Amino acid sequence: MSYCREDTKVDARKIRVCPKCGSPRIRETKTSVNGWLVPTTYYCEEEGCGYSGSVYVEIDADEIETIKKMMNGDTAAVKDT
Numbered sequence: 290m291s292y293c294r295e296d297t298k299v300d301a302r303k304i305r306v307c308p309k310c311g312s313p314r315i316r317e318t319k320t321s322v323n324g325w326l327v328p329t330t331y332y333c334e335e336e337g338c339g340y341s342g343s344v345y346v347e348i349d350a351d352e353i354e355t356i357k358k359m360m361n362g363d364t365a366a367v368k369d370t
Contacts, residue, residue, distance in 0.1 A: 302350040307333040309340040311357040 307315045312335035323329045333340040348356055 303347050304350050304353065305331075305345045305347055306353065306356060307335065307338060307340050308342075308344055308346050309333065309360075310335050310338040311346075311353070311360040312338065313353060315340070315345050 304313050305315050306313050310333060312333055314334040315331050316334060317323070318330045318332060320327075328343040330341060330343055331345050346356070
């Protein structure tokens with residue numbers, strides 16, 4: 290059973306974003322041992338980012354611009370939410 294505030298969109302579309310730059314261009318590496326022998330590794334395809342790791346951030350699709358601004362140090366984006 291899930292609990293949420295009334296104004297929360299329960300059926301919102303979720304997307305994966307890079308925890309370093311906020312880009313939605315994060316992909317899963319494909320190997321024969323991922324997920325069962327070693328943790329799944331994700332990498333960011335955004336130019337200049339270079340993230341590679343086993344963690345990604347999952348957000349509502351309509352929050353992508355706010356997340357990118359926050360990750361780039363825009364403090365006004367935090368106040369708007």
